[in-house]
Amino acid sequence: MDRIPIAKIGSCLFATIQVDMHDRLALALREDLGSELLRTQAKGVLLDITSLDTLDTFIARLLAGIGAMAQLLGARTVLVGMRPAVAMTLVELGLTLEGVQTALNVERGMALLEATR
C-alpha cells in the first residue's frame, strides 16, 4: 500500500501531502505519525499541503484529528501551504480546523514550531 513518507528534521516530523489524498492514504498517515511521534519524541508536526487541490469534510476532519492526537503526544501541528481556493471552500463548507495551526509556507511553519518550543 502507498504511504506518505515522514521525515524528521530537527525535533519536527515533516510530511508532504500529494495532489489527491485518498482516504486510505490519509488514515495511514495518521497511524504512521502516531507511531513516529512516540518513537522520535518529536515536538512538532509540519504537514505540507501545497499541492493538495481539494479538502473535503472527511479529510479535513482527519487532519484535525491528527492535530488532536499530536497534541496528546506533546507535539504541535502546523499545516502549511493551503491554497486560497481550498481555504475559501473550507469556510463555505462551515468547517473549522481546530487543533491545527496554519502557516503560509514551510519556512514560516518551521519558524512557528520553533518559536514556541
Added chain:
Amino acid sequence: MNIPLELVSVQTDDDLSRVRKAVSTCASSLSFDVMSRTRLVTAASELARNMLKYGGGGVVQIEKLRESSRVGLRATFEDQGPGMADTEKALTDGFSSGRGLGLGLGGARRLVDEFLLDSQPGRGTKVSIATWVRNR
C-alpha cells in the same frame, strides 16, 4: 443541450479519487476558474462519499451544459440505497445519521449554483449539482 462527458461508478474509497479527478478534469476542460473548480470538486467529493457510505455505492454522471449564452457542468449522483425520509433534515448543518460532521449535503448545496435532491425511503437517492462558467 447536454453533452455526456464521463460516467464513474462508485463502489470503494478509491473511486472517490476517481470522481474528484473526473470532475476536476471536466471543469478544467470547460475553463472554469480555480475557485469554481475547487467548489465543484469538493461538493462532488462529499456527494460521492455519501453515496458510498449511505447509499451502498452508485453512479456519477458528468455532463457539459450548453445554452445559447452560457456553458456549465452538471454532476448527478444516483444510488439505489435506502433513501431519506426527511431531506430537509438531512440538509441541515450538523445532522448526521452516521458519525459524520453533517456538513456534506448542506455544504455541497452552498458550493454550487444549482442543487437538486430527490430521495424517498426505499427508492434511492439522486442529487444533481450544476455550476455555470463565469464570464470574465
